[in-house]
Amino acid sequence: MTLDYANSYIYDLSEPGRIGVSLPPTDVPESDLPQGYLRTTLPLPEVAEVELVRHYVRLSQKNYSVDSGFYPLGSCTMKYNPKVNDQAAHLIGFARIHPLQPEETVQGAMALMYGLQQALAEISGFDAISLQPSAGAHGEFSGVLIMRKYQLDRGETQRNKIIVPDSAHGTNPASTAMSGLKAVTVPSDDRGNVDLEALRAALDDTVVGMMLTNPNTVGLFDEHVTEICDLVHSVGGLMYGDGANLNAVMGIAKMADLGFDVMHFNLHKTFSTPHGGGGPGSGPVGVTKALEPFLPGPIVGREETEEVEYHWVWPAKSIGRVKSFFGNFGVLVRAYTYISMLGAEGLLRTAENAVLNANYIQARLKNVYPVPFGDRFCMHEFVASGLLPGTKDLHTLDIAKRLIDYGFHPPTIYFPGIVHESIMIEPTETESKATLDAFSEAMIKIAQEAKENPELLHSAPHKAPVGRLDEVLAARRLELTSLPK
Amino acid sequence: MANYKFDAKAKYLDTHEWVRIEDGVAVMGVSDVAQDQLSDVVYVDLPAEGDSFKQKDTIAVVESVKSAEDVFAPISGKVIAANEALEGSPELVNQDPYGAGWFLKMEPADLSELDNLMDAEAYEKFVAEEV
Numbered sequence: 001m002t003l004d005y006a007n008s009y010i011y012d013l014s015e016p017g018r019i020g021v022s023l024p025p026t027d028v029p030e031s032d033l034p035q036g037y038l039r040t041t042l043p044l045p046e047v048a049e050v051e052l053v054r055h056y057v058r059l060s061q062k063n064y065s066v067d068s069g070f071y072p073l074g075s076c077t078m079k080y081n082p083k084v085n086d087q088a089a090h091l092i093g094f095a096r097i098h099p100l101q102p103e104e105t106v107q108g109a110m111a112l113m114y115g116l117q118q119a120l121a122e123i124s125g126f127d128a129i130s131l132q133p134s135a136g137a138h139g140e141f142s143g144v145l146i147m148r149k150y151q152l153d154r155g156e157t158q159r160n161k162i163i164v165p166d167s168a169h170g171t172n173p174a175s176t177a178m179s180g181l182k183a184v185t186v187p188s189d190d191r192g193n194v195d196l197e198a199l200r201a202a203l204d205d206t207v208v209g210m211m212l213t214n215p216n217t218v219g220l221f222d223e224h225v226t227e228i229c230d231l232v233h234s235v236g237g238l239m240y241g242d243g244a245n246l247n248a249v250m251g252i253a254k255m256a257d258l259g260f261d262v263m264h265f266n267l268h269k270t271f272s273t274p275h276g277g278g279g280p281g282s283g284p285v286g287v288t289k290a291l292e293p294f295l296p297g298p299i300v301g302r303e304e305t306e307e308v309e310y311h312w313v314w315p316a317k318s319i320g321r322v323k324s325f326f327g328n329f330g331v332l333v334r335a336y337t338y339i340s341m342l343g344a345e346g347l348l349r350t351a352e353n354a355v356l357n358a359n360y361i362q363a364r365l366k367n368v369y370p371v372p373f374g375d376r377f378c379m380h381e382f383v384a385s386g387l388l389p390g391t392k393d394l395h396t397l398d399i400a401k402r403l404i405d406y407g408f409h410p411p412t413i414y415f416p417g418i419v420h421e422s423i424m425i426e427p428t429e430t431e432s433k434a435t436l437d438a439f440s441e442a443m444i445k446i447a448q449e450a451k452e453n454p455e456l457l458h459s460a461p462h463k464a465p466v467g468r469l470d471e472v473l474a475a476r477r478l479e480l481t482s483l484p485k
Numbered sequence: 486m487a488n489y490k491f492d493a494k495a496k497y498l499d500t501h502e503w504v505r506i507e508d509g510v511a512v513m514g515v516s517d518v519a520q521d522q523l524s525d526v527v528y529v530d531l532p533a534e535g536d537s538f539k540q541k542d543t544i545a546v547v548e549s550v551k552s553a554e555d556v557f558a559p560i561s562g563k564v565i566a567a568n569e570a571l572e573g574s575p576e577l578v579n580q581d582p583y584g585a586g587w588f589l590k591m592e593p594a595d596l597s598e599l600d601n602l603m604d605a606e607a608y609e610k611f612v613a614e615e616v
Contacts, residue, residue, distance in 0.1 A: 170553075395524075414551040420522075471550045475527035476575065 009482040010055055014045040020052050043484035062465055064409050070435050072361075074381045074412040074424025075169070075217055076276070077247045077269035084341060085272060085334035094333050099325035103308055109329065110310035114300040116284075116336045120265055123339075123347065124243075125256030126286035130295040130315075131327040136244060138322065139264025139283025140175035140211070145319045146262055146287060146294040147209045147238045148179055153294075153317060156205075156236065163202050163210040163232070165194050167218055167416050169244060172211045181208055188418060192220040192373045194228055203231060209238035214258070215245045215379035217416045218372070219358065219424075229259025238262065238291075246270045247428070248355055248380035251348030255286075262287045271335035282331040293317040298326070353429035354380040357436055361425055364440040368447045372419050381426035383419050391450045394457065396421040399446055401468060404461035406442035490517040491609050492583040496559065496602035498541070499611060503583065504559035504602070511591040513559050515547060517582050518612050523549040526578040531567040531588060538562065538591075540598050545588055547578065560598040562591035 047055070065071070071078045089095065093108050103110065117129040133139040144162065151159045162176040164183045173183035184202050189195040194212070210232045215221045222228065229239045241255045241263030247270045255263045267282040268275040275281070287295060293316040301313035342350060355378075362382040366374040369384040386396030400410035400423065412424040427436060449456050459468060495503035501519035505512050520526065530546040538544045538558040545556040568587050570577060578586040603611060 417552055472525040472527060472576075475525075475550055 008055070010045045010047065010052075011043075011482060011484045013047050013051050013055060014484070016046060018046040018048050018051075020047055020049040045484070069407060069409065070427070070431060070439055071409045072411045072425050072427050072439065073409065074219070074383070074426040075244065075415065076412065077244075077266070077380070077426060077428060078275055079247070079269070079272050079428040080430045081272045081274060081334070082338065082341065085337045088337040089330045089333040091333075094330070099329075103311060107308065107310055110300050110312075112336050113326070113329075113332060114302055114310055116332055116339070117300060119336070119339045120284055120286055122344075123246075123250050123254070124263060124265070124286045125254030126263070127256075127289045128292040128295060128299070128315075129284055129286045130297065130299050131282070131284045131332055132296040132299075132321070132323045133264065133283040133285055134323050134328050135281035136242075136264060136266040136269070136283045137171040137175060138281075139266075139285045140171055140240075140242065141178055142283075142285045142296050142319065142322050143240050143262045143264055143287075144175050144179040144181065144208075144211075146285070146291055146296075147240060148181060149294045149317065149319050150238065150291055151208050151236075159206055159208045159236075161202075161207050162240075163199065163207060163237075165212065165216065166418055167192070167216045168211060168213055169217060169242065172213075172242060176211070188216075188218075191223065191376065192216065192218050193222045193224055196224060196227065196231075199228065199231060203235045203237070205235060207232070207235055207237040209240055209261070211240040211242055212260075213242035213244055214255075215248050215381075217245075217424075218383045218419065219245075219248075219378040219381040219426075220373055220376060221248075221379055225258050233259070244269060245380060248351055250351050251344060252351055256288060262291055267331055267335040272338045273331045273334040280328045280331055282328045282335065284327070294319055296320060296322040350429045351380075354427075357427040357429060357431055358382055358425070360433075360436050361427055361440055364437075365425075365443055368444050369423070380428070381424060383416065383422050383424045385419055386413075386421040386423050388447055388450050391454060394450050394454055396423050398454075398457035398460065399423065399443075399450070402446050402449065402457045402460040403442060405463045406446075408439055408442060489521065489609075489612060490583070491605045493605045495583065496599055496604055497608035497611075498557060498559050498602060499615075500557050502557055502559045504599070505583075506593070506596070506599070509593075510565065511560055511562055511593045512587050513544075513589050513591065514582055514587040515556060515578065516608075518616060519547075520579045520582045520586070522616070523547060523554065523578075524551050525549055526575045529568075529571045529575055529578065529588065531571070532564050534564050534567060536564050537594075538564070540601070556588065558591075559602060560591070560596075561594040563594070564589050565592050566590040 066078055066080050097106050097109055113131055120129045133142045161182050161184050163186055164172045166185050166187050176183040186198045186202055187195045214225050232239050238261040239259055241260035243263045243265045264283045264285045267273045295315040295318060297314040297318045298312035301311045302309060358378050358380050362371060362378050365384060370387055371384045386399050396413045400413050403410045414422060416422060495505040497503050501516045503514055503516050526547055526549050528548040532544060540558055540561045542558045543555040544558040547554055547556055567589055
């Protein structure tokens with residue numbers, strides 16, 4: 001057998017009797033599990049620690065991450081995660097506590113959570129924050145449940161609709177549907193804003209509220225955002241702010257000041273905690289005073305006069321618990337660290353640089369690639385199209401695959417759907433001018449190749465560990481290959 | 486613009502669904518334009534037989550390697566058959582959108598609704614302008 005750690009499945013490395021861990025002596029009396037709870041058929045791989053480590057380290061070396069290169073995945077804010085975040089999360093007082101410990105023994109952790117609630121309230125302008133939701137869409141779901149309960153609480157039982165623009169993330173209508181409400185789509189206008197006429201037509205007393213991502217998913221700040229908020233409020237609806245793109249405006253505009261009633265934050269996007277496969281997310285939700293009683297609990301309250309300063313508090317009309325214990329605590333530590341390290345001034349500069357970097361690439365590419373809203377300044381990201389003039393049978397997918405050969409992670413493609421053959425670029429704030437130039441030049445070169453030698457694109461990537469994968473076959477014929485022998 | 490095919494016997498929604506009346510039964514699917522925009526279809530979620538829909542209700546979901554899209558009912562009616570072949574061979578939607586790639590057969594509730602739809606000529610013009 002060959003010891004090909006990266007191309008083997010963990011079951012291929014398994015040998016009966018090998019053990020990878022030694023358990024410490026037990027400090028409680030041993031007792032056997034009842035027979036009914038024991039499984040004899042559970043197939044687990046048996047490998048030594050070193051084999052386990054090599055298997056996963058080699059796999060990780062094949063992975064592309066923001067630690068290994070530029071990662072301009074639009075709409076995702078795949079920003080660099082400063083390592084100090086992890087240092088803080090590994091501090092023993094944070095890493096080795098248990099959620100069932102009594103309040104008085106975890107005051108430090110609760111102080112951090114309280115501090116994060118305060119910081120997010122300051123950044124957004126909202127009055128109260130719950131750190132419970134464990135991801136962006138989970139925050140959305142919590143936010144929609146809050147809006148729904150608020151409307152029911154004031155007797156508006158006929159309200160059953162949420163308005164969602166066509167540029168929204170798919171999670172918006174999904175959160176709406178999960179909350180038992182109906183999503184109503186409104187189109188965008190020629191400048192990429194919400195079409196106000198269509199919005200007016202959709203508004204009546206059956207509207208629970210509207211979900212708006214601002215800046216939106218084509219990277220544009222809606223020029224009528226305050227008017228939109230006023231319109232929705234005028235029929236008794238609430239405004240939900242999807243915080244996916246907060247990175248563009250933090251320190252510059254507060255969502256509550258613009259007229260929003262509730263929003264979620266993506267700590268894994270805006271506040272540099274691990275994202276996607278990198279770790280659990282966190283999607284705290286913030287609300288105005290009127291909605292505070294409905295927040296998911298528990299949240300952290302503070303009473304300086306008492307012996308124990310920080311307490312778990314249940315909002316009076318809470319939608320309930322949306323997550324076991326207290327949210328993804330380790331993620332909260334990382335976000336709090338990031339916010340503390342940057343401070344108000346640093347967060348503002350972060351947003352400014354994120355917007356500047358995106359505009360720099362947009363300016364370099366807009367005469368080469370069609371950029372549907374290229375006459376406007378973009379925010380933290382922009383959307384171009386892979387429909388290159390003078391090419392035939394060329395798709396954005398081919399451009400994305402070719403970028404791999406130049407050493408870049410391809411941007412988001414085919415989202416948002418309102419732009420044909422879209423390619424969505426978000427460089428984030430940390431990238432140097434040299435990186436932005438290298439990426440722009442690769443994109444320009446690929447546009448030339450598309451005209452001169454399109455086959456180079458159709459068959460890309462050429463320099464990756466594997467060539468063009470058959471995504472269609474992979475989606476049509478699922479095969480689970482990692483099975484015990 | 487690509488060279489799209491149109492079925493002269495079908496009528497069309499502006500969201501790219503077609504419907505054709507065959508011996509009193511309404512057969513529906515998505516157009517050649519739709520399958521081209523979707524790219525390779527990998528899954529089609531069809532309703533159960535006996536379910537009823539109103540015109541423009543979401544009646545099915547079609548998923549490709551690019552996206553998942555709602556499919557709307559071109560006319561009101563009751564589903565009497567779903568194309569089971571699409572389960573194992575969703576590529577039929579790409580290969581033959583007006584034939585073997587059909588989605589559903591329906592018992593039409595009100596044939597006058599066909600008057601709200603575009604004929605092939607109007608749809609072709611619509612596609613030329615909009616897509």
